Amino acid sequence: xxxxxxxxxxxCGWATSLYLSAKGHDVVILDNLSRRKIDAExxxxxxxxxxxxxxxxxxxxxxxxxTIQFHNLDVAQDYxxxxxxxxxxxxxxxxxxxxQRAAPYSMRTFATRRYTVENNIxxxxxxxxxxxxxxxxxxxxxxxxxxxxxxxxxxxxxxxEGYLKIRITQPNGPDIEREIMHPADPGSVYHMTKxxxxxxxxxxxxxxxLRITDLHQGIVWGTRTQETxxxxxxxxxxxxxxxxxxxxxxxxxxxAIDHPLTVHGVGGQKRAFIHLRDSVRCIELALLxxxxxxxxxxxxNQMTETHRLIDLAHKVSALTGAKIQHVENPRAxxxxxxxxxxxxxxxxxxxxxIALDDGLMLEVINVARKYRDRIDPxxxxxTSRWRR
Amino acid sequence: xxxxxxxxxxxCGWATSLYLSAKGHDVVILDNLSRRKIDAExxxxxxxxxxxxxxxxxxxxxxxxxTIQFHNLDVAQDYxxxxxxxxxxxxxxxxxxxxQRAAPYSMRTFATRRYTVENNIxxxxxxxxxxxxxxxxxxxxxxxxxxxxxxxxxxxxxxxEGYLKIRITQPNGPDIEREIMHPADPGSVYHMTKxxxxxxxxxxxxxxxLRITDLHQGIVWGTRTQETxxxxxxxxxxxxxxxxxxxxxxxxxxxAIDHPLTVHGVGGQKRAFIHLRDSVRCIELALLxxxxxxxxxxxxNQMTETHRLIDLAHKVSALTGAKIQHVENPRAxxxxxxxxxxxxxxxxxxxxxIALDDGLMLEVINVARKYRDRIDPxxxxxTSRWRR
Numbered sequence: 001x002x003x004x005x006x007x008x009x010x011x012c013g014w015a016t017s018l019y020l021s022a023k024g025h026d027v028v029i030l031d032n033l034s035r036r037k038i039d040a041e042x043x044x045x046x047x048x049x050x051x052x053x054x055x056x057x058x059x060x061x062x063x064x065x066x067t068i069q070f071h072n073l074d075v076a077q078d079y080x081x082x083x084x085x086x087x088x089x090x091x092x093x094x095x096x097x098x099x100q101r102a103a104p105y106s107m108r109t110f111a112t113r114r115y116t117v118e119n120n121i122x123x124x125x126x127x128x129x130x131x132x133x134x135x136x137x138x139x140x141x142x143x144x145x146x147x148x149x150x151x152x153x154x155x156x157x158x159x160x161e162g163y164l165k166i167r168i169t170q171p172n173g174p175d176i177e178r179e180i181m182h183p184a185d186p187g188s189v190y191h192m193t194k195x196x197x198x199x200x201x202x203x204x205x206x207x208x209x210l211r212i213t214d215l216h217q218g219i220v221w222g223t224r225t226q227e228t229x230x231x232x233x234x235x236x237x238x239x240x241x242x243x244x245x246x247x248x249x250x251x252x253x254x255x256a257i258d259h260p261l262t263v264h265g266v267g268g269q270k271r272a273f274i275h276l277r278d279s280v281r282c283i284e285l286a287l288l289x290x291x292x293x294x295x296x297x298x299x300x301n302q303m304t305e306t307h308r309l310i311d312l313a314h315k316v317s318a319l320t321g322a323k324i325q326h327v328e329n330p331r332a333x334x335x336x337x338x339x340x341x342x343x344x345x346x347x348x349x350x351x352x353x354i355a356l357d358d359g360l361m362l363e364v365i366n367v368a369r370k371y372r373d374r375i376d377p378x379x380x381x382x383t384s385r386w387r388r
Numbered sequence: 389x390x391x392x393x394x395x396x397x398x399x400c401g402w403a404t405s406l407y408l409s410a411k412g413h414d415v416v417i418l419d420n421l422s423r424r425k426i427d428a429e430x431x432x433x434x435x436x437x438x439x440x441x442x443x444x445x446x447x448x449x450x451x452x453x454x455t456i457q458f459h460n461l462d463v464a465q466d467y468x469x470x471x472x473x474x475x476x477x478x479x480x481x482x483x484x485x486x487x488q489r490a491a492p493y494s495m496r497t498f499a500t501r502r503y504t505v506e507n508n509i510x511x512x513x514x515x516x517x518x519x520x521x522x523x524x525x526x527x528x529x530x531x532x533x534x535x536x537x538x539x540x541x542x543x544x545x546x547x548x549e550g551y552l553k554i555r556i557t558q559p560n561g562p563d564i565e566r567e568i569m570h571p572a573d574p575g576s577v578y579h580m581t582k583x584x585x586x587x588x589x590x591x592x593x594x595x596x597x598l599r600i601t602d603l604h605q606g607i608v609w610g611t612r613t614q615e616t617x618x619x620x621x622x623x624x625x626x627x628x629x630x631x632x633x634x635x636x637x638x639x640x641x642x643x644a645i646d647h648p649l650t651v652h653g654v655g656g657q658k659r660a661f662i663h664l665r666d667s668v669r670c671i672e673l674a675l676l677x678x679x680x681x682x683x684x685x686x687x688x689n690q691m692t693e694t695h696r697l698i699d700l701a702h703k704v705s706a707l708t709g710a711k712i713q714h715v716e717n718p719r720a721x722x723x724x725x726x727x728x729x730x731x732x733x734x735x736x737x738x739x740x741x742i743a744l745d746d747g748l749m750l751e752v753i754n755v756a757r758k759y760r761d762r763i764d765p766x767x768x769x770x771t772s773r774w775r776r
Contacts, residue, residue: 110517110520110521113513113517114467114510114514114517117509117510117513117588118506118509118510118513121584122502122505125501125505125506129498130498132498133498135776156558156564157556157558157564164556165556165557166554166555166556167554167555167556167557168552168555169553169555170544170545176544178571180571181571181572183566183568183569184569184590186590188595189591192588192591195587196509196584196588199572199574199583199584199587200505200584202572202574203577203580206720207774207775208775386595387595387596388520
């Protein structure tokens with residue numbers, strides 16, 4: 001299968017590109033390297049020493065004999081180039097990672113709020129528009145987030161995969177049954193952009209018959225995959241900082257340097273998780289199971305398990321002896337929530353979930369220990385506040 | 389009350405600005421004159437000879453003694469200037485008309501699809517962001533559209549004002565009752581942008597406590613108000629063309645020049661309508677009844693009646709003898725739909741609806757007849773197609 005990976009130099013994008021290439025797919029990466037530029041802006045860097053894109057790609061060629069093409073292109077700015085790429089490569093599918101993906105960064109300043117909205121919406125809309133303009137039948141696989149559903153009101157009903165069955169009472173008549181897109185309840189500007197994306201997908205599917213799969217992904221943890229560990233130059237990004245680090249990886253990095261595990265509030269937030277290795281496999285499963293013809297947008301919950309944040313902290317603490325430090329929560333969110341998630345879609349097409357496991361957690365800790373001298377402790381606190 | 393009117397030089401914006409000024413409010417218009425520029429782009433013009441903005445404003449000063457300030461400013465591009473305006477004028481409210489507002493134009497080309505999304509979303513988000521950054525408690529009044537609800541599935545349930553009561557069945561337990569934002573079902577890229585706006589409002593209300601009123605407006609008809617008729621230089625825009633002309637005004641303009649009334653398909657589409665004079669009054673009612681404190685986004689259906697398009701054509705035909713011509717529908721929409729709309733919110737706070745009336749229709753026809761030499765018949769057909 002020929003696949004364009006937008007944002008293929010990022011954390012999930014890089015691991016996905018290598019995995020798909022290893023599985024025999026023909027992969028082309030389009031990326032404007034914005035994630036690396038934001039590291040420069042924030043004066044931080046990946047805990048792991050990621051190499052420049054051309055070095056990575058040469059390493060992949062050296063170890064696998066396979067070529068991944070790369071074009072430095074801004075999907076949100078370079079519409080004509082994007083369209084030309086669709087026509088040049090005629091891909092079977094485009095995987096869309098080309099969005100600013102950190103909730104804290106999206107809430108950092110008014111400029112980052114605006115950048116996140118403009119970049120993410122324009123990137124997604126440009127992609128949809130360019131596919132229609134190309135006249136090609138290209139499957140779009142988009143990385144969304146479980147956060148589109150919200151956490152305040154989901155406790156008593158399992159979160160379905162995108163569509164919710166409801167009944168509406170008529171004043172005079174029987175109840176009406178409907179299946180609607182699950183109501184959106186974003187918790188940050190970043191999450192909001194993913195709920196906007198969902199409406200773009202809805203319309204372009206309805207009006208232009210685009211075939212779209214939206215993957216509402218849980219919080220990714222882990223850093224290595226079978227591919228990235230084949231050569232030091234292939235090493236994947238590992239964000240430990242307060243802006244881009246995701247919660248479990250942050251705990252593991254903190255444990256590696258004997259920093260207390262920073263829990264926001266009481267840590268009662270329950271969230272969905274997925275290991276990076278499951279994430280890349282799910283993306284191939286999505287590629288291999290595209291929606292057919294005029295089918296509505298296909299939505300999967302790309303997650304394998306749920307955990308309360310304080311429970312994760314306790315697990316990491318038990319494994320490493322790290323202390324737990326409760327800090328003021330900079331986010332505007334419920335201190336505690338329930339969360340039950342349906343993930344039947346992926347289970348049905350072959351997902352074999354990797355469970356949270358001491359061995360895998362230790363693997364992350366060992367990576368962090370190996371590069372511990374690269375950690376700047378001043379970058380650990382999450383400082384972006386949701387409200388002034 | 390001090391009010392900034394974004395897009396105050398446009399069709400609804402101009403009539404609203406004059407009305408509010410006449411009622412004693414202190415009005416400042418921000419407009420980038422994009423609507424006039426699009427006329428130039430499409431090589432068409434308002435049926436009525438609208439004058440340059442400074443001429444209009446001078447005329448208003450001459451007849452009313454009142455000053456309306458005007459700044460040529462692009463809300464989507466000039467964020468710093470927008471923020472400076474909020475700080476300079478410290479308005480009680482901002483009325484947000486600054487969006488590309490024609491469904492056919494939004495579907496005209498891939499460039500107009502992209503312009504509509506980028507302009508509308510960035511304009512709305514810039515406004516919300518700038519209000520939070522200003523730290524001021526400013527009420528946002530936004531002009532939305534009845535089209536956010538969609539027309540395919542609303543027949544059997546009255547369309548509520550923004551929020552829908554639903555019940556969700558639990559596998560093991562009693563039904564759960566919720567009130568959710570009405571599911572969005574946009575019928576064009578333009579309508580899609582208004583459904584995106586709704587999510588921006590939802591988030592900025594929830595996270596930043598912004599006070600927002602979203603007016604889901606029906607199709608506006610009429611062209612004159614008590615203010616615009618006071619001086620020829622105050623004349624309001626009247627779009628008769630296939631891109632920007634709205635359906636009833638188009639029928640009336642067609643009748644004025646003995647052109648057949650162009651009905652898309654069988655004309656079974658039922659839509660909500662409101663006369664321009666009701667529209668401007670509703671906007672003042674919304675200003676005078678802002679949401680309080682942490683209240684959720686306040687949503688009103690700004691419409692007074694519903695009509696099937698073929699019935700409107702018959703009414704105009706009966707009034708004028710005009711022929712009816714069924715043409716192929718360039719839109720992707722149901723040929724026939726039912727529509728029942730709740731508008732209790734405005735009725736409760738004082739809306740006194742103007743019903744469709746031969747006298748008011750004749751008034752529009754007379755305006756069109758007066759300027760009939762300005763009509764270019766080649767601009768009448770609606771040529772923008774929803775699908776290729």
